[in-house]
Amino acid sequence: MAKEISERSQGHNEVADVYDSKKKSWYINRFRAIPKRIYELTGKESPSVLDLGCGTGLILSWFNGRRVGVDCSEKMLEVAERERPGPTYVFSDISNFRTEERFDAIILVDVIEFLKDLSFFRQLRNLLNQDGVLLVVNINPKMKPLVWLFDKLNMKLPTGKWIWRKPEDIMSAVKEAGFNKVFSEPNFPHIYYWGFG
Ligand SMILES: C[S@@+](CC[C@H](N)C(=O)[O-])C[C@H]1O[C@@H](n2cnc3c(N)ncnc32)[C@H](O)[C@@H]1O
Numbered sequence: 001m002a003k004e005i006s007e008r009s010q011g012h013n014e015v016a017d018v019y020d021s022k023k024k025s026w027y028i029n030r031f032r033a034i035p036k037r038i039y040e041l042t043g044k045e046s047p048s049v050l051d052l053g054c055g056t057g058l059i060l061s062w063f064n065g066r067r068v069g070v071d072c073s074e075k076m077l078e079v080a081e082r083e084r085p086g087p088t089y090v091f092s093d094i095s096n097f098r099t100e101e102r103f104d105a106i107i108l109v110d111v112i113e114f115l116k117d118l119s120f121f122r123q124l125r126n127l128l129n130q131d132g133v134l135l136v137v138n139i140n141p142k143m144k145p146l147v148w149l150f151d152k153l154n155m156k157l158p159t160g161k162w163i164w165r166k167p168e169d170i171m172s173a174v175k176e177a178g179f180n181k182v183f184s185e186p187n188f189p190h191i192y193y194w195g196f197g
Contacts, residue, residue: 011160016075047104053111121177
């Protein structure tokens with residue numbers, strides 16, 4: 001794996017063993033509605049899901065169909081395999097991930113803040129089944145001062161430097177990747193970005 005990738009995964013490797021216990025339950029519960037929302041949007045009760053940047057597999061564990069998780073931190077994947085077996089976990093950088101498989105939903109939750117380049121979105125549409133949906137969950141930029149404060153107070157996990165993106169830039173990246181019916185939903189402290197295949 002390229003040097004830049006191993007440096008990128010270093011932060012998550014170091015926090016992997018405490019990652020789940022340090023996440024506050026109110027924060028995690030914000031994401032609990034994701035499977036239901038995907039069901040509403042796709043009409044599929046057991047969608048096949050590709051989770052890019054799956055971390056410890058938490059969000060995948062709330063789905064009940066075919067599940068594939070991709071992550072470039074071997075330690076996060078170790079926790080996922082141990083604590084949440086079932087999905088297929090793949091050690092890969094998201095940008096290099098290739099598969100012949102097609103999915104009903106592709107999700108990226110709290111991941112793009114670690115990625116310099118979103119041009120890999122262009123490959124994602126080809127990984128979706130017809131009527132499939134892409135979900136990108138990103139922290140609301142209005143949170144920046146608060147996150148900065150948490151960081152200073154050592155209340156933020158030291159997972160690495162975040163890239164703060166404007167909502168319009170994320171919308172553009174999803175549209176340019178060829179997705180249809182692109183829209184965003186506020187889900188404080190996050191914004192959800194949806195695109196259809
Ligand atoms: C903040 S965690 C979120 C994990 C999970 N999505 C969740 O919400 O619980 C970010 C994850 O993205 C992974 N990640 C960051 N950059 C990546 C890349 N280029 N390729 C694959 N995984 C990446 C990290 O290793 C980490 O597990």
